[in-house]
Amino acid sequence: MQCTASNPSAAAAPLAFESMGQGPVLVLVAGLGGLGRFWKPVAQILSSHWHVLSFDHPGVGGSAARGPQSIATIAQAVLDLMDAQGIARFSCLGHSTGGLVAQALALDAPQRLQSLVLSSTWAQPDRHFRDLFALRRIVLERAGEGAYAVLGQLLGYPPAWYASALAQDTVPQWGWGGAAQNALTAERIDMLLGYERAAELGRIAQPTLIVGAADDQIVPFHHAQDLARRMPHACTLELSGGHFVPATRPAEYARAIHEFLLRHG
Structure with missing residues (x-):
């Protein structure tokens, strides 16, 4: 419900x-x-x-x-x-x-x-964690939400599971996402990095x-x-x-x- x-x-x-x-x-x-x-x-x-x-x-x-x-x-x-x-x-x-x-x-x-x-x-967060999320934030800011999402999937799912459940025959279409969504995701990355x-x-x-x-x-x-x-x-x-x-x-x-x-x- x-x-x-x-x-x-x-x-x-x-x-x-x-x-x-x-x-x-x-x-x-x-x-x-x-x-x-x-x-x-x-x-x-x-x-x-x-x-x-x-x-x-x-x-x-x-x-x-x-x-x-x-x-x-x-x-x-x-x-x-x-x-x-x-x-x-x-x-x-x-x-x-x-x-x-x-x-x-x-x-x-x-x-x-x-x-x-x-x-x-x-x-x-340790140094590895901070560096990883700094990289993800750069991808978000420079390539957009679509590329950020694909990177998250590649990192977050095991290769075999990704291949069977998410991968497509063509290169992912990552050129999507607007400024408002990008800003929200960036704010949420800052939120988790700033909490301890x-x-x-x-x-x-x-x-x-x-x-x-x-x-x-x-x-x-x-x-x-x-x-x-x-x-x-x-x-x-x-x-x-x-x-x-x-x-x-x-x-x-x-x-x-x-x-x-x-x-x-």
Whole structure:
């Protein structure tokens, strides 16, 4: 069920979200692209046992903007959505940039969070991470959104999966995208590079599963290990399937999330 919601007690812009299934509540937070539809294969599986909510980040897709892009704004949008739905406590699964949102929720609204899953995300950018995103930003600015998107696919998906699911017989048509979309994506890159609360992660008390992929070229698995070292109640799970493992291995991924939440939900 696709809906829009806002919190009437706060001057919050409408948020486009999708609600599936019944049971304990699990909120799915997408990565840099910010679109709730990223989660569709995983959400369909998990909704057999959980009340799953996914959403478009503020200013992305069907959701109205709420000022400048920031991790804090996305986290507040989650809380507003939960308030509008009358949900007091929930578990949260954040992928990539969404993992920063999940960390912010655990730090700033711990009483609302039942358990936490951090997927293909990081505690703080290292030099490799910053250089990679600096390169992606240059591609965005000089070649446009289309080339930026193709580069993200080449980095984010395993070669065999890319060849079977995304590759075409001709060279990709990457000369698309307008100035407004380019500016929004650049702002969101700056948002993730500017966010870091690594020194605070030790106070997260929720049971936490940290999922990473051995073949992730965007957020290598050592970031999962770094997160686990900083969080006293965390365990790690190493999969394969590239940065976008929820898309490339949805059944295996969803099963791991389900089993963790059953133990700690």
